[in-house]
Amino acid sequence: MTESVLDYMTRLGREARSASRVVARASTAQKNRALLAAAAALDAARQTLTEANEQDLAKGRANGLEPALLDRLALTPARIDGMIEGLRQVAGLPDPVGAIRDMSYRPSGIQVGKMRVPLGVIGIIYESRPNVTIDAASLCLKSGNATILRGGSEAIHSNRAIATCIQAGLAEAGLPAAAVQVVETTDRAAVGALISMPEFVDVIVPRGGKGLIERISRDARVPVIKHLDGICHVYVAAGADLAKAQQIAFNAKTYRYGICGAMETLLVDKTVAAEFLPAMAEQFRAKGVELRGCPRTLEVIEAVAATEQDWNSEYLDAILSIRVVDGLEQAIEHINHYGSHHTDSIVTEHQGQARQFLAEVDSSSVMLNTPTCFADGFEYGLGAEIGISTDKLHARGPVGLEGLTCEKYVVIGDGQLRGQNA
Amino acid sequence: MTESVLDYMTRLGREARSASRVVARASTAQKNRALLAAAAALDAARQTLTEANEQDLAKGRANGLEPALLDRLALTPARIDGMIEGLRQVAGLPDPVGAIRDMSYRPSGIQVGKMRVPLGVIGIIYESRPNVTIDAASLCLKSGNATILRGGSEAIHSNRAIATCIQAGLAEAGLPAAAVQVVETTDRAAVGALISMPEFVDVIVPRGGKGLIERISRDARVPVIKHLDGICHVYVAAGADLAKAQQIAFNAKTYRYGICGAMETLLVDKTVAAEFLPAMAEQFRAKGVELRGCPRTLEVIEAVAATEQDWNSEYLDAILSIRVVDGLEQAIEHINHYGSHHTDSIVTEHQGQARQFLAEVDSSSVMLNTPTCFADGFEYGLGAEIGISTDKLHARGPVGLEGLTCEKYVVIGDGQLRGQNA
Numbered sequence: 001m002t003e004s005v006l007d008y009m010t011r012l013g014r015e016a017r018s019a020s021r022v023v024a025r026a027s028t029a030q031k032n033r034a035l036l037a038a039a040a041a042l043d044a045a046r047q048t049l050t051e052a053n054e055q056d057l058a059k060g061r062a063n064g065l066e067p068a069l070l071d072r073l074a075l076t077p078a079r080i081d082g083m084i085e086g087l088r089q090v091a092g093l094p095d096p097v098g099a100i101r102d103m104s105y106r107p108s109g110i111q112v113g114k115m116r117v118p119l120g121v122i123g124i125i126y127e128s129r130p131n132v133t134i135d136a137a138s139l140c141l142k143s144g145n146a147t148i149l150r151g152g153s154e155a156i157h158s159n160r161a162i163a164t165c166i167q168a169g170l171a172e173a174g175l176p177a178a179a180v181q182v183v184e185t186t187d188r189a190a191v192g193a194l195i196s197m198p199e200f201v202d203v204i205v206p207r208g209g210k211g212l213i214e215r216i217s218r219d220a221r222v223p224v225i226k227h228l229d230g231i232c233h234v235y236v237a238a239g240a241d242l243a244k245a246q247q248i249a250f251n252a253k254t255y256r257y258g259i260c261g262a263m264e265t266l267l268v269d270k271t272v273a274a275e276f277l278p279a280m281a282e283q284f285r286a287k288g289v290e291l292r293g294c295p296r297t298l299e300v301i302e303a304v305a306a307t308e309q310d311w312n313s314e315y316l317d318a319i320l321s322i323r324v325v326d327g328l329e330q331a332i333e334h335i336n337h338y339g340s341h342h343t344d345s346i347v348t349e350h351q352g353q354a355r356q357f358l359a360e361v362d363s364s365s366v367m368l369n370t371p372t373c374f375a376d377g378f379e380y381g382l383g384a385e386i387g388i389s390t391d392k393l394h395a396r397g398p399v400g401l402e403g404l405t406c407e408k409y410v411v412i413g414d415g416q417l418r419g420q421n422a
Numbered sequence: 423m424t425e426s427v428l429d430y431m432t433r434l435g436r437e438a439r440s441a442s443r444v445v446a447r448a449s450t451a452q453k454n455r456a457l458l459a460a461a462a463a464l465d466a467a468r469q470t471l472t473e474a475n476e477q478d479l480a481k482g483r484a485n486g487l488e489p490a491l492l493d494r495l496a497l498t499p500a501r502i503d504g505m506i507e508g509l510r511q512v513a514g515l516p517d518p519v520g521a522i523r524d525m526s527y528r529p530s531g532i533q534v535g536k537m538r539v540p541l542g543v544i545g546i547i548y549e550s551r552p553n554v555t556i557d558a559a560s561l562c563l564k565s566g567n568a569t570i571l572r573g574g575s576e577a578i579h580s581n582r583a584i585a586t587c588i589q590a591g592l593a594e595a596g597l598p599a600a601a602v603q604v605v606e607t608t609d610r611a612a613v614g615a616l617i618s619m620p621e622f623v624d625v626i627v628p629r630g631g632k633g634l635i636e637r638i639s640r641d642a643r644v645p646v647i648k649h650l651d652g653i654c655h656v657y658v659a660a661g662a663d664l665a666k667a668q669q670i671a672f673n674a675k676t677y678r679y680g681i682c683g684a685m686e687t688l689l690v691d692k693t694v695a696a697e698f699l700p701a702m703a704e705q706f707r708a709k710g711v712e713l714r715g716c717p718r719t720l721e722v723i724e725a726v727a728a729t730e731q732d733w734n735s736e737y738l739d740a741i742l743s744i745r746v747v748d749g750l751e752q753a754i755e756h757i758n759h760y761g762s763h764h765t766d767s768i769v770t771e772h773q774g775q776a777r778q779f780l781a782e783v784d785s786s787s788v789m790l791n792t793p794t795c796f797a798d799g800f801e802y803g804l805g806a807e808i809g810i811s812t813d814k815l816h817a818r819g820p821v822g823l824e825g826l827t828c829e830k831y832v833v834i835g836d837g838q839l840r841g842q843n844a
Contacts (some may be wrong), residue, residue, distance in 0.1 A: 011693055025782055098781065110792050112802045202814055223815045244837040251839040358832055359520065360447055370532050370835030380534045380831065391622055392541055393645045393816040397831045409802065412781055413792030415666040416798045418671040
């Protein structure tokens with residue numbers, strides 16, 4: 001590359017901005033044609049994809065990449081199937097763009113409503129998993145946005161091979177190539193440039209470890225839709241059906257330890273602790289989950305003594321902290337203080353308790369009699385998700401097509417003038 | 423004050439965060455009682471308010487404050503009436519908090535929907551007009567948020583007197599005093615502290631000149647809902663009713679020169695320019711509006727030659743730039759390139775032209791046959807506005823109660839488990 005990284009990124013940005021105007025007015029049929037053609041191109045390119053991925057894997061092994069990272073990097077046949085299926089699913093989702101709501105007459109005679117429109121240009125910064133390239137590109141395209149994708153350098157060959165298939169899809173539908181651009185350089189300065197071009201990029205979505213996300217949020221001059229911790233709670237209230245509570249808590253912890261919606265702390269009302277905890281603890285222990293309890297928990301079951309640090313921890317592992325609380329108020333206080341405003345659930349059959357918990361817990365998802373591991377775009381019916389936002393402004397919780405759009409006001413008159421009408 | 427400004431602001435922040443939990447769960451009746459009691463307190467305190475304001479005005483005159491600023495600072499009897507009426511109007515608005523929408527069953531058996539909730543703590547930074555204290559406090563309170571208000575030092579006595587009335591209202595309704603706090607120090611470091619406490623403040627709304635807003639946006643570590651330029655356009659299209667177009671354009675420019683929704687550039691389709699512009703220009707000239715035109719405009723009417731700078735200018739004055747364009751596409755390009763994404767209007771009777779303009783102009787308000795000066799929270803039916811956002815994320819356009827809230831997911835199950843249901 002003879003141009004500087006900054007010049008290169010500026011060129012990508014300018015082309016993305018220009019392409020975004022075309023994608024924004026593309027018809028649903030045209031966008032779907034591009035998605036389905038990209039799916040067909042992936043299907044036809046399995047051999048090429050596998051070879052490109054082999055290059056990345058070989059380099060990763062040579063560089064001593066951890067097994068977990070190598071696993072995320074691998075494009076297995078099943079994962080290629082998953083990408084193809086994902087594209088088809090996104091093609092099948094309703095198109096949010098252009099929907100008009102709440103159009104009503106005002107006393108002046110004008111009509112005012114809101115129209116849903118794309119955000120413009122979305123920058124995605126992600127780590128090793130190459131299938132994110134397809135997830136992100138498809139959601140952004142369907143929602144009428146242009147995308148600049150900056151994957152990890154360890155996946156560069158895989159990402160380029162996937163990008164070729166996306167380009168084939170765009171070409172087939174007559175959409176501009178710059179609608180989806182993969183950053184071709186592995187120079188880290190590219191990230192710095194991408195997050196500093198508000199004139200070309202409307203929002204950044206970082207996907208990866210907390211370190212990456214914090215760094216980007218701190219340095220960005222463009223708005224960031226971000227996901228930080230998932231310190232999720234289940235509170236077994238005084239009004240709980242304890243058999244149901246045990247199933248819910250077990251599922252919330254053990255469905256998958258590594259997902260952000262996994263329960264990390266179990267709160268138990270003092271009125272039910274003695275009855276509930278022994279059987280619960282036995283089930284967790286049989287599964288190999290390490291338990292860490294507050295002093296009142298340790299009166300009822302055997303466990304490691306929990307420290308202040310435990311209430312602040314996202315283990316993402318087979319570890320669970322347990323606290324016995326005095327009641328609903330203390331449970332809500334604990335969650336709002338120690339939690340990460342992600343997903344928290346109450347187990348109760350008592351309507352008043354449920355109503356208060358759902359209203360007062362300040363999290364992106366509040367749940368009743370539901371395991372926290374349900375916090376997921378597919379389970380919520382979004383069709384797919386580009387991430388789960390723990391921010392309050394704009395998107396909160398799982399972010400699907402709607403989170404990649406905004407609303408503008410539409411005002412229709414017929415010559416009404418201000419200051420001259422009733 | 424013996425504590426440092428930073429300690430003082432941290433204390434305000436902590437108290438606001440704590441109060442926000444109480445305000446968030448306050449009933450609509452309780453919030454309305456506080457608003458109406460504050461209105462009654464203002465009405466009873468007219469004498470005190472006037473005296474406090476006199477202190478600010480005297481100091482302002484002594485410091486050589488410009489007449490325009492002195493005018494904004496003045497709390498006339500009419501403005502006190504306006505504040506009282508504003509509080510009553512906000513009390514009459516529907517309460518957005520707690521509304522649940524789109525609750526639907528998912529294949530797993532869980533129900534998923536969204537609940538509207540307050541943002542938490544809102545920091546308002548504003549300049550001389552003391553009535554903003556009431557506008558901001560009432561909207562934030564009604565939407566269930568705690569507020570920290572930082573007005574200009576030139577209005578400190580007026581703001582304190584108004585704050586006393588708000589405190590009376592909060593006390594009457596049994597709400598915590600920290601639900602609305604006025605920063606008592608005029609030290610500029612207070613602003614720096616307020617915009618750097620994401621743990622205590624959820625969003626900042628700056629109101630004032632562009633310099634203030636740019637500075638705050640650049641330095642804030644908290645999200646900012648901001649309003650920058652209002653470079654608004656009216657495009658008289660080929661399909662326009664020219665008599666209607668003339669009325670709309672005249673109203674858009676002359677309703678008030680100083681509002682952000684005032685038209686700054688008039689775009690005229692080349693097919694109608696020769697017929698439309700002479701009478702239009704005559705009406706503007708009679709009103710004393712200076713006209714600056716592109717070369718094709720100057721072929722039809724007399725005007726100053728417009729420069730590139732004119733297309734980028736928010737005059738806020740009796741000046742109008744005029745450009746003749748080749749058609750709809752060029753009009754949209756001009757607006758998206760030179761405009762400020764605020765409010766832009768097309769005048770046409772042609773459905774296809776209207777549809778394309780409304781879809782493709784990337785502004786917070788897009789209008790058809792309506793003067794741009796209608797861009798206003800009251801006119802849109804929001805009841806009141808805390809500002810007009812030119813951002814795309816979160817709130818876009820006039821920001822009322824809804825813009826001071828967000829939505830969280832509510833998930834209701836009855837023991838459904840993930841990975842074990844259809």
